[in-house]
Amino acid sequence: MSTSILNKMKTIKTLNNIAENGLKVFNKENYVIDNDSDNPDAIVVRSFNMHQTPLGDDLKAIARAGAGVNNIPVEKCTEQGIVVFNTPGANANAVKEMVLTCLMASSRNLFDGVAWTKTLVNEGDQIPKLVEAGKKQFVGNEIKGKTLGVIGLGAIGALVANNALDLDMDVIGFDPFISVDTAWNLSRNVQRAMTIEELFASADYITVHVPLTNDTRGMFNQGTFSIMKQGVQILNFSRGELVNETDMEQALENGKVGRYITDFPNEAVLKMKNTIPVPHLGASTAESEENCAIMAARQVKDFLETGNIKNSVNFPGVYLPYAGKQRVAAFHKNVPNMVGQMTLSISSLGLNIADMVNRSRGEYAYTMIDIDNEVTGDILPALYEKIAQIEGVVSTRLI
Ligand SMILES: NC(=O)c1ccc[n+]([C@@H]2O[C@H](COP(=O)([O-])OP(=O)(O)OC[C@H]3O[C@@H](n4cnc5c(N)ncnc54)[C@H](O)[C@@H]3O)[C@@H](O)[C@H]2O)c1
Numbered sequence: 001m002s003t004s005i006l007n008k009m010k011t012i013k014t015l016n017n018i019a020e021n022g023l024k025v026f027n028k029e030n031y032v033i034d035n036d037s038d039n040p041d042a043i044v045v046r047s048f049n050m051h052q053t054p055l056g057d058d059l060k061a062i063a064r065a066g067a068g069v070n071n072i073p074v075e076k077c078t079e080q081g082i083v084v085f086n087t088p089g090a091n092a093n094a095v096k097e098m099v100l101t102c103l104m105a106s107s108r109n110l111f112d113g114v115a116w117t118k119t120l121v122n123e124g125d126q127i128p129k130l131v132e133a134g135k136k137q138f139v140g141n142e143i144k145g146k147t148l149g150v151i152g153l154g155a156i157g158a159l160v161a162n163n164a165l166d167l168d169m170d171v172i173g174f175d176p177f178i179s180v181d182t183a184w185n186l187s188r189n190v191q192r193a194m195t196i197e198e199l200f201a202s203a204d205y206i207t208v209h210v211p212l213t214n215d216t217r218g219m220f221n222q223g224t225f226s227i228m229k230q231g232v233q234i235l236n237f238s239r240g241e242l243v244n245e246t247d248m249e250q251a252l253e254n255g256k257v258g259r260y261i262t263d264f265p266n267e268a269v270l271k272m273k274n275t276i277p278v279p280h281l282g283a284s285t286a287e288s289e290e291n292c293a294i295m296a297a298r299q300v301k302d303f304l305e306t307g308n309i310k311n312s313v314n315f316p317g318v319y320l321p322y323a324g325k326q327r328v329a330a331f332h333k334n335v336p337n338m339v340g341q342m343t344l345s346i347s348s349l350g351l352n353i354a355d356m357v358n359r360s361r362g363e364y365a366y367t368m369i370d371i372d373n374e375v376t377g378d379i380l381p382a383l384y385e386k387i388a389q390i391e392g393v394v395s396t397r398l399i
């Protein structure tokens with residue numbers, strides 16, 4: 001159970017390089033950045049794999065400065081009442097630009113052409129002649145008029161789909177869980193695939209923008225390759241594990257897949273033919289790193305200081321303007337009579353409620369109650385104990 005009773009100086013730990021302007025959100029009067037801390041109040045992370053990282057007793061929040069949260073033990077965090085945030089859309093433009101860059105550069109054999117040209121370094125005056133003679137090895141294709149399949153029409157996929165239309169491609173998209181916001185932003189010229197098989201069968205290029213989950217793991221495999229066009233080019237800027245690597249190697253060998261462009265190289269990928277391995281650069285722009293860091297830091301700060309929650313992947317979103325003199329925030333099981341027991345505990349101490357909110361998400365819920373009275377002396381720990389000991393309460397904070 002995580003405990004918190006006093007508004008003390010808060011410790012923030014970072015597990016990756018986090019842009020300076022993001023860290024500046026944590027003002028020095030109230031926060032200390034301590035990357036050696038074993039027990040921080042919050043962690044800000046990018047791609048660091050946290051699955052073996054101990055979660056200290058004071059840890060209240062983990063913010064992923066980015067989109068994917070598969071490097072964070074989300075379920076364990078939920079069970080311990082630790083809120084996990086991400087930064088939806090903050091790096092989407094960076095990834096979109098990288099995808100379109102690679103789509104065009106790969107189609108024109110630019111990566112191979114440039115690498116070959118560099119081998120001519122010692123050929124002196126012969127270089128222009130050798131270039132003209134050798135360039136026929138790298139004749140490419142235009143993307144105009146070709147079909148791009150976009151799997152996952154979220155923050156990144158929708159931008160890629162819309163921009164590919166501007167490049168005169170035909171675009172077919174598949175996303176059975178598309179959000180209303182994204183659907184509004186998507187061009188009506190993006191054709192909707194009713195099944196993923198329809199997309200696989202019609203695309204010359206496929207780009208994937210879905211999270212790694214048990215449903216999406218290995219979605220590119222022998223079975224799905226068999227539906228695709230011969231020579232299809234696949235771009236994976238989502239996660240390496242979406243692809244069955246043994247099957248991809250075979251598909252590249254027999255030409256079913258013409259090229260595999262991936263942001264997630266490993267030894268197996270580097271040994272495959274016709275791959276373009278990119279060193280996880282999709283979100284690596286100064287602008288995107290700053291956007292993500294600022295958004296992550298603001299969300300953590302707001303949660304630590306007010307209990308309000310925005311962009312969590314495991315807690316419900318909640319906003320309650322501070323209406324009293326003391327706030328109780330409790331994360332608890334989503335079962336009957338939790339709010340009743342909390343309000344009873346509060347009134348049993350002679351305290352009056354100014355405002356409250358309760359939101360649920362699956363098996364859990366989050367309640368914030370503002371109290372009209374100054375809560376001081378022995379009443380403060382008594383209030384904390386009464387709420388914390390209610391069966392089903394996972395974590396309690398007095399803010
Ligand atoms: N290479 C990088 O640096 C980089 C940067 C950002 C994000 N990413 C990866 O890209 C993923 C997508 O990022 P985003 O910001 O667009 O996320 P997002 O949450 O905005 O969009 C994901 C979309 O995938 C859809 N989806 C989920 N399961 C699906 C399925 N089985 N079939 C089709 N669609 C499905 C969802 O409905 C959603 O619309 C992230 O989860 C992350 O893994 C990589």
Ligand SMILES: O=C(O)CC[C@@H](O)C(=O)O
Nearest residue numbers: 046047066067068283284
């Ligand atoms: O932090 C990064 O550079 C990569 C982030 C990316 O993989 C994400 O899921 O947002």
